[in-house]
Amino acid sequence: MSTITGLTCRECGQEYPIAPLHVCETCFGPLEVVYDYDSIRQQLTREVIESRPRSLWRYRELLPVSGEPTVGLHSGFTPLVKADRLAAYFGVKELYVKDDSVNHPTFSYKDRVVSVAISKAMEFGFDTVSCASTGNLANSVSAHAARAGLRCFIFIPADLEQGKIIGSTIYGPRAVGIRGNYDDVNRLCSEIADKYGWAFVNINIRPYYTEGAKTYGFEIAEQLGWRLPQHVIVPTAGGTILPKVAKAFEELKKVGLIEGSVRPKIYTAQAAGCAPVIHALHKGSDLIVPVKPNTIAKSIAIGNPADGYYVLRAVRDSGGWGEAVTDAEIVEGIQILARTEGIFTEPAGGTTVAVTKKLIEQGRIPRNESIVICITGNGYKTIEAVVNDVESPFEINARLQEFDELYRSLAPTTTPALGASELH
Amino acid sequence: MREKFYLTYPPVLVKEPILYLLTKKFNVVTNIRGANVSHDMGLLALEIEGAQEEIDQSVSWLREQGVTVEPIEKNVIE
Known part of the structure; x- marks a missing residue:
């Protein structure tokens, strides 16, 4: 049975039927799906969800489809990695990486x-x-x-x-x-x-x-044992995912799947070369001034995000904040994640990691509270972003003596992963 | 033809009667559906009605003036 009742304009509230519509005819505002939450509360329990296959469709009552899902049966339910080595590097107590770099079938959120x-x-x-x-x-x-x-x-x-x-x-x-x-x-x-x-x-x-982006938030909560994190850092491109993660957390409370008073603070991450939302956030403005993107983080280089205003609103409502980082910091972010947690993300993920580092250093994110970093894409698609920042292979002849010499020349200055001295 | 656009005015154009000039210059009907104007930026949700050629020329002229003109969906390239 369908749990959606129609569409409504996010700006003027005008109602529309369930149809392929996206803009309010009156004010041109975006349309939003309306759910029957009372009905969902009756049907959807933790036990029902946990009994279903590990895909995004385990939350189907909170998604705008009728009947059995037909597409993306293996999408979603990506790992929430407890990132202890990255936590040590940042000097924080409890850190997780929600890893959509391994989403099925095309490796992004x-x-x-x-x-x-x-x-x-x-x-x-x-x-x-x-x-x-x-x-x-x-x-x-x-x-x-x-x-x-x-x-x-x-x-x-x-x-x-x-x-x-x-x-x-x-x-x-x-x-x-x-x-x-x-x-x-x-x-x-x-x-x-x-x-x-x-x-x-x-x-x-x-x-x-x-x-569909809400499922990212649902999974974070379920994978944390049906609790919410205190801080979540999300990259912003068109502005789809961040407001929907916020909505997911609210819906879980609304239908009784989450208890308690934790209200996660949500932070937006952008590249300095394309940061229209961050500019508005830092200025205290509601107006997003379009920019011409100039960054290596191509997958989040959207100069006039469709849902940028809703990102601002969700961030402010949550008590969060946001930061932008340079391309050099983005590359460093990719490397830090790869070398502490073995996760290779695209520049969007490097942006999120680098922004998290910056927010922790600024004291905006306390070191003793739970943090989730949202990784939304895979680094194997954007090799060119880091090609000049990784070590080239050494070349030797197939003789043990040559390797012995090479090994002696390397140790102890070069390590494949971050050394203990770099970890806090 | 009717098309929906978002117009973003930079600060230097906020005080200019851009839409008045547009309708004097081209044979189009404009209909404002939403607006948010401050001292440093103007944002307009606008419907433009007219022949396709007139709409295209209107969009080109607005861009020449320094107005950012986008479909109501803004950036759809993701």
């Missing part, structure tokens, strides 16, 4: 939102799914469309490097490179979504798509 979006698109009867993307989103839409047997169109800027789209085109979508600047590409995609009646996952299916 996008597999969550796309699973829900395409499931909903199939319910609506669409036969074609689409998106505009330079990376993770296109990978995920292409893979899920292939698995579901749907037609798929991917729109990319025409000058995007070939290597960036193989992770999508391998799944067999039609990929279309669009000549023009990003503003032109954005406008064309909105027009295509309107004209062709396709399920554009982050345009006309957006209210449903974004709901």
